Amino acid sequence: MTRKNDSILMISWSTYLCDFYYGSSWTVDLNSTTFIKSRVWNTGNYTIMSSELRKNNIQIKNNNDVLNRLTKLNIYSYVLNDVPDKTVIGLVINEELYNNFRNVIINNIPKDIKTERIIKKYSELTNKEKYDLSVDYNVLLCYFIIAFQEFYKKYNDFYKKQEELNKKYNDFNEKQEDFNKKYNDFNEKQEEFNKKQEDFNKKQEDFNKKQEELNNKYEELFNKFNIK
DSSP, rough: OOTTTEEEEEEETTTEEEEEEEESSOOOOTTSSEEEEEEEEESSSSSEEGGGOOOOOOOOOOOOOOHHHHHTTOOOEEEEEEEEEEEEOOOOHHHHHHHHHHGEEEOOOOTTTTTTTTOSSSGOOOHHHHHHHHHHHHHHHHHHHHHHHHHHHHHHHHHHHHHHHHHHHHHHHHHHHHHHHHHHHHHHHHHHHHHHHHHHHHHHHHHHHHHHHHHHHHHHHHHTTOOO
C-alpha cells in the first residue's frame, strides 16, 4: 500500500489475480469496485476501468491535426541501458514526441491546472526530469483512433470527390461522343453539299457553254441577214 498526495494505491489479490485501487482516503472498501482503476486478469491481460458511470463532463476530443502530428513521430530501434544484449523497437521520448503529444507523457513536471498541460518546454527540463518521463500508451492509442477517423474522413471525402470527378468525366465523354456524332453528321452533309455544288457548277458550265454557242449562232444569223 502506498500513500501519495492524500491518495492511496492498493493492490488486492482476488480471483482476477489482482485489482489496483486508487482513492482519496484510507478507508477504501475493497469489496466495492468504486475505486478500482485497473485490473490484471489471471490470463495475463491488463485492463483499465472505463465505464461511463465512472466519469463526468464527458466530451468528444477535438481532432487538432492529430494525423499530421503522428506522421512526425518516428519509431526507433534501441538497446536499453539495463538490457544491453537485446534490441527493441518503440517510441523514444525526445523533443518531437514531447512537443507533439505532451498528453501521453507521464511525469512529475508541473502542469497548468486549468488545461492540464505541461508548462515546461523540453529544452527547460533537467536530465532528472527527462529520465523520469514515460509514455502512456493507452492515451496514445486514443490518438491513433482519432488519427484513423481523420484519415477515414479524408478518404471518404477524396472518394466522393473522385466519384464526382468520374461522373463529370463520364458526362464529358457522353457530350464529346454526342458532339463527335453531330460533327460527323455535319461532315457527311457538307460532303453531300459539296458534291451537289460540284454538280451545280458542272451544269452551270454546261449551260454557259451552250449559252455561248447559242449566242454565236444568233450572231451569225444576224450577220447573215444583216440584222441590226
